[in-house]
Amino acid sequence: MGEPMRPIERGDLEPLATGAWILGTGGGGSPYLSYLNMRKLYADGSQVNLMDPADLADDALVAVVSNMGAPLVGQERLSDPTFAAKPVRMMEDYLGRRFSAVMSVEIGGGNAFQPLLVAAMTGLPVIDADAMGRAFPEAQMTSFAIADLPMFPLTLADIRDNEVIVARAASWKWMERISRKVCTEVGSIAATCKAPRSGAEVKAHGILYTTTQAIALGREVRRARQAHEDPVAATLTAAKGKLLFRGKIADVQRRATEGFLRGTARIEGIDDDRSARFEVAFQNEYAVGWRDGRVVVTTPDLICVLDSVSGEAIGTESLRYGQRVSVIALPAPAILRTPKGIAHVGPRAFGHDTDYMTVFDDVVPMGQQR
Amino acid sequence: MGEPMRPIERGDLEPLATGAWILGTGGGGSPYLSYLNMRKLYADGSQVNLMDPADLADDALVAVVSNMGAPLVGQERLSDPTFAAKPVRMMEDYLGRRFSAVMSVEIGGGNAFQPLLVAAMTGLPVIDADAMGRAFPEAQMTSFAIADLPMFPLTLADIRDNEVIVARAASWKWMERISRKVCTEVGSIAATCKAPRSGAEVKAHGILYTTTQAIALGREVRRARQAHEDPVAATLTAAKGKLLFRGKIADVQRRATEGFLRGTARIEGIDDDRSARFEVAFQNEYAVGWRDGRVVVTTPDLICVLDSVSGEAIGTESLRYGQRVSVIALPAPAILRTPKGIAHVGPRAFGHDTDYMTVFDDVVPMGQQR
Numbered sequence: 001m002g003e004p005m006r007p008i009e010r011g012d013l014e015p016l017a018t019g020a021w022i023l024g025t026g027g028g029g030s031p032y033l034s035y036l037n038m039r040k041l042y043a044d045g046s047q048v049n050l051m052d053p054a055d056l057a058d059d060a061l062v063a064v065v066s067n068m069g070a071p072l073v074g075q076e077r078l079s080d081p082t083f084a085a086k087p088v089r090m091m092e093d094y095l096g097r098r099f100s101a102v103m104s105v106e107i108g109g110g111n112a113f114q115p116l117l118v119a120a121m122t123g124l125p126v127i128d129a130d131a132m133g134r135a136f137p138e139a140q141m142t143s144f145a146i147a148d149l150p151m152f153p154l155t156l157a158d159i160r161d162n163e164v165i166v167a168r169a170a171s172w173k174w175m176e177r178i179s180r181k182v183c184t185e186v187g188s189i190a191a192t193c194k195a196p197r198s199g200a201e202v203k204a205h206g207i208l209y210t211t212t213q214a215i216a217l218g219r220e221v222r223r224a225r226q227a228h229e230d231p232v233a234a235t236l237t238a239a240k241g242k243l244l245f246r247g248k249i250a251d252v253q254r255r256a257t258e259g260f261l262r263g264t265a266r267i268e269g270i271d272d273d274r275s276a277r278f279e280v281a282f283q284n285e286y287a288v289g290w291r292d293g294r295v296v297v298t299t300p301d302l303i304c305v306l307d308s309v310s311g312e313a314i315g316t317e318s319l320r321y322g323q324r325v326s327v328i329a330l331p332a333p334a335i336l337r338t339p340k341g342i343a344h345v346g347p348r349a350f351g352h353d354t355d356y357m358t359v360f361d362d363v364v365p366m367g368q369q370r
Numbered sequence: 371m372g373e374p375m376r377p378i379e380r381g382d383l384e385p386l387a388t389g390a391w392i393l394g395t396g397g398g399g400s401p402y403l404s405y406l407n408m409r410k411l412y413a414d415g416s417q418v419n420l421m422d423p424a425d426l427a428d429d430a431l432v433a434v435v436s437n438m439g440a441p442l443v444g445q446e447r448l449s450d451p452t453f454a455a456k457p458v459r460m461m462e463d464y465l466g467r468r469f470s471a472v473m474s475v476e477i478g479g480g481n482a483f484q485p486l487l488v489a490a491m492t493g494l495p496v497i498d499a500d501a502m503g504r505a506f507p508e509a510q511m512t513s514f515a516i517a518d519l520p521m522f523p524l525t526l527a528d529i530r531d532n533e534v535i536v537a538r539a540a541s542w543k544w545m546e547r548i549s550r551k552v553c554t555e556v557g558s559i560a561a562t563c564k565a566p567r568s569g570a571e572v573k574a575h576g577i578l579y580t581t582t583q584a585i586a587l588g589r590e591v592r593r594a595r596q597a598h599e600d601p602v603a604a605t606l607t608a609a610k611g612k613l614l615f616r617g618k619i620a621d622v623q624r625r626a627t628e629g630f631l632r633g634t635a636r637i638e639g640i641d642d643d644r645s646a647r648f649e650v651a652f653q654n655e656y657a658v659g660w661r662d663g664r665v666v667v668t669t670p671d672l673i674c675v676l677d678s679v680s681g682e683a684i685g686t687e688s689l690r691y692g693q694r695v696s697v698i699a700l701p702a703p704a705i706l707r708t709p710k711g712i713a714h715v716g717p718r719a720f721g722h723d724t725d726y727m728t729v730f731d732d733v734v735p736m737g738q739q740r
Contacts, residue, residue: 090537094464155537162548163538167460170530178532181555185547 004055005125008116010042012215019218020112021313022235023210023330025302027261027285028109028135029067030315037081038113041120048116051101051125053208056199061097062127063088064144064197065114066105068156068179069189069259083159084114085121087193090155090163095196103127103202105142105194107210108135108285109315114191126211133207133333134302137260137284139179140172141345143335144197147205151175155193158186184259207333213239221311231311232326235304241330242359244289244297245278246271246308249323254316260284265305265319267327278327280305282316287350289327298347298357300332331360374425375495378486380412382585389588390482391683392605393580393700395672397631397655398479398505399437400685407451408483411490418486421471421495423578426569431467432497433458434514434567435484436475438526438549439559439629453529454484455491457563460525464535465566473497473572475512475564477580478505478655479685484561496581503577503703504672507630507654509549510542511715513705514567517575521545525563528556554629577703583609591681601681602696605674612729614659614667615648615697616641616678622689630654635675635689637697648697650675652686657720659697668717668727670702701730 008016017035020028038048056062065088092098102115102122107130115126131142145151154166156179164182169175183190197206217238224234236243247267254263262283269276279290286303289296297303305314308324335341337358343349346356378386387405390398408418426432435458462468472485472492477500485496501512515521524536526549534552539545553560567576587608594604606613617637624633632653639646649660656673659666667673675684678694705711707728713719716726 094537160540160544161538162540162544163536164548165535165537166533167464167525167535168531168533170532174530174532177555178534178552181551182548185551 005049005051008048008050008126010039013038013042015218015222016112016211016215017218018221018312019214019216020107020109021315022217022221022239022304022306023107023133023214023302024109024135024313024315025285025304026282026314026316027137028106028111030318031110031113034110034113034117038116038120041081046120048119049125050128050211053127053129053202053206056101056127056202058198058200060100060199062197062199062202063091063099063102063118063124064105064131064194065102065118066111066192066194067114067189068183068192080159081117081121083157083191084117086157086163087155087191088118088122090157090165091153091193091196094153094155094165099124099196101125101127103206104130106130106132106135107207107214108132111135112211112214127202127206128211129202129206129208130210131206133210133336134300135285136345139176139194141349143205143207143333144195144201145172146335146338146341146344149195149197149201149205151195154179154195156182156190158190160186162186180259188256188259207335225311232306232308232328235306235311236328239330241328243326243328244359245269245276245291245327246273247278247325249319249321249325250277252319252321254319261316263316267325270324280327281352283350284316286316288347288352288354295354295357297329297359298352298354299350300336300341300345300356301358301360302330302332304328304330329359375419375421378418378420378496380409383408383412385588385592386482386581386585387588388591388682389584389586390477390479391685392587392591392674392676393477393503393584393672394479394505394683394685395655395674396652396684396686397507398476398481400688401480401483404480404483404487408486408490411451416490418489419495420498420581423497423499423572423576426471426497426572428568428570430470430569432567432569432572433461433469433472433488433494434475434501434564435472435488436481436562436564437484437559438553438562450529451487451491453527453561454487456527456533457525457561458488458492460527460533460535461523461563461566464523464525469494469566471495471497473576474500476500476502476505477577477584478502481505482581482584497572497576498581499572499576499578500580501576503580503706504670505655506715509546509564511719513575513577513703514565514571515542516705516708516711516714519565519567519571519575521565524549524565526552526560528560530556532556550629558626558629577705595681602676602678602698605676605681606698609700611698611700613696613698614729615639615646615661616643617648617695619689619691619693619695620647622691624686624689631686633686637695640694650697651722653720654686656686658717658722658724665724665727667699667729668722668724669720670706670711670715670726671728671730672700672702674698674700699729
């Protein structure tokens with residue numbers, strides 16, 4: 001258990017961007033534009049507080065926010081704190097209750113900043129937790145869904161004047177289908193507030209302390225970079241990861257379809273991995289990795305593609321020919337690796353006809369430390 | 371102005387089905403299943419009251435209901451009064467207000483019965499009016515949209531447990547796009563409650579007395595049929611229409627796409643029209659008619675394809691090779707024929723690069739009589 005409430009310092013923002021982008025496993029959208037927004041809000045006098053989830057009252061009402069859509073589109077539209085807060089206000093109006101805190105559905109990618117943007121607009125504290133411990137593309141791929149918590153209501157706003165409430169859904173997959181179609185129709189980008197959670201639900205079923213962990217990870221990568229150490233090695237040490245492959249991007253197949261960015265990348269090996277090749281498939285996030293045609297790693301293990309020199313994460317929308325990359329794996333939160341978790345977020349949930357394959361045997365996974 | 375409130379008699383139901391199906395101009399879905407539902411509800415003791423719109427208080431709250439989707443799908447799923455009433459209850463919960471009456475968005479097709487189904491479940495009176503005076507496929511094709519009334523909120527329910535509220539929309543076309551995508555995703559059939567209307571709005575901008583007119587039209591067709599007179603001729607007399615073509619269906623192109631039923635039918639002439647041919651294009655409803663390749667009639671004129679013997683309307687989902695048909699036109703309500711009306715419901719609104727072409731010069735259009 002940490003301090004009850006501590007400010008997120010201005011100096012935490014850049015490490016958070018770096019760490020969250022690695023935890024995005026290629027998806028979640030680059031945090032860069034949201035980071036710029038937060039930096040400006042801080043320069044204008046905002047400060048956001050981070051709250052230990054252990055200090056949430058059981059009956060506290062927590063907003064679970066995300067910026068939903070295809071990462072490629074997220075890169076083309078400047079994020080905006082008013083837009084991020086809109087579905088939270090919609091939800092409060094709809095419920096006739098006020099939130100006492102806000103958290104992200106996913107710590108990976110730009111959504112690490114979504115609750116900070118909302119907090120800057122509303123004064124709510126940000127809960128040090130998320131519901132994935134990484135990023136995932138679909139609504140039912142959360143620890144809350146795995147725990148069978150209710151999936152509605154959901155509020156969704158676009159940048160025009162369209163506002164949709166999914167008041168009930170027959171299942172998590174129906175919630176995903178309906179909200180995804182609306183998101184796609186309004187341009188494959190929408191701000192959402194997912195089903196509100198009680199403090200008790202967050203404490204029992206959230207992935208805890210992931211904001212703190214993302215900041216710490218980013219801080220370590222940046223330290224290594226400044227000390228002219230290997231930032232990829234620093235990531236592996238900080239997040240208990242494993243190096244899978246080093247090489248050069250040789251080919252990228254990518255299409256924005258049905259509100260997602262799908263495709264594969266092929267990497268030709270260098271150094272120790274020369275004469276080998278690695279392929280990685282993605283749906284927003286990296287989902288399955290093959291070495292010389294054999295599956296070696298799958299979701300929910302965090303598959304990350306990093307720039308071999310800077311250690312910066314490379315998103316599925318930014319992969320391009322010639323990049324020197326290191327493919328690494330980080331351990332997934334324990335709840336995702338249970339049989340129920342694998343059913344929600346394992347490789348078959350992404351359409352791959354293969355079993356869950358992990359490169360970790362017996363590690364303490366993220367979100368369960370501390 | 372009629373009596374303030376009169377019961378819709380059991381004997382009105384079958385004429386309403388016949389008349390509304392003609393006014394559906396091929397769309398709106400067959401009223402047959404909804405008629406069977408109402409007949410059963412009447413047999414079980416229900417009775418629904420029809421209210422003169424002139425007797426609505428200005429501040430009365432009126433539910434505008436419709437069964438939304440592709441007619442072909444509507445034929446495959448039995449309609450159900452509980453399902454019809456669901457979005458009305460959702461809207462009342464959302465607004466925190468109770469409705470004092472219910473009306474259909476369109477008198478054409480099965481939606482003529484939608485407010486009756488709701489009324490049987492709720493005890494609300496049915497307003498003798500609609501917002502089209504016929505059927506149209508899209509949300510912005512109403513007299514309320516032409517009058518620039520607000521288009522939100524809208525509630526939508528499917529037959530599972532999915533419930534969506536479009537709380538705001540940037541425009542009528544955005545409301546159409548978003549609600550259509552949700553409708554399509556849940557199986558191209560959904561019960562909806564459109565933006566609530568005040569009594570003042572209904573009186574000023576509704577198409578008035580169309581329920582009464584549909585019953586009268588159906589009664590006349592059935593009378594002619596029983597008297598061995600020509601029911602097509604009876605329709606023309608009762609609704610001030612014109613015969614455009616008599617022939618036999620020679621070809622039908624039809625596809626269910628984007629939540630609509632689109633296509634064309636080709637009719638080879640017989641009797642006076644032999645050696646001529648007629649083509650008619652539809653998007654749920656018949657939209658444009660060509661005689662020997664030349665446009666002779668377009669929406670918003672009501673283009674109806676009737677069985678030449680029985681006078682029964684033939685829906686766009688029921689057209690088939692070999693049917694003996696009479697193509698007729700009925701005059702459209704005046705508001706639809708204004709320049710603003712044509713912009714909303716003229717042929718260009720259906721993607722046809724042609725101007726509005728009417729076969730009526732100076733008639734008193736439906737919905738303006740009485």
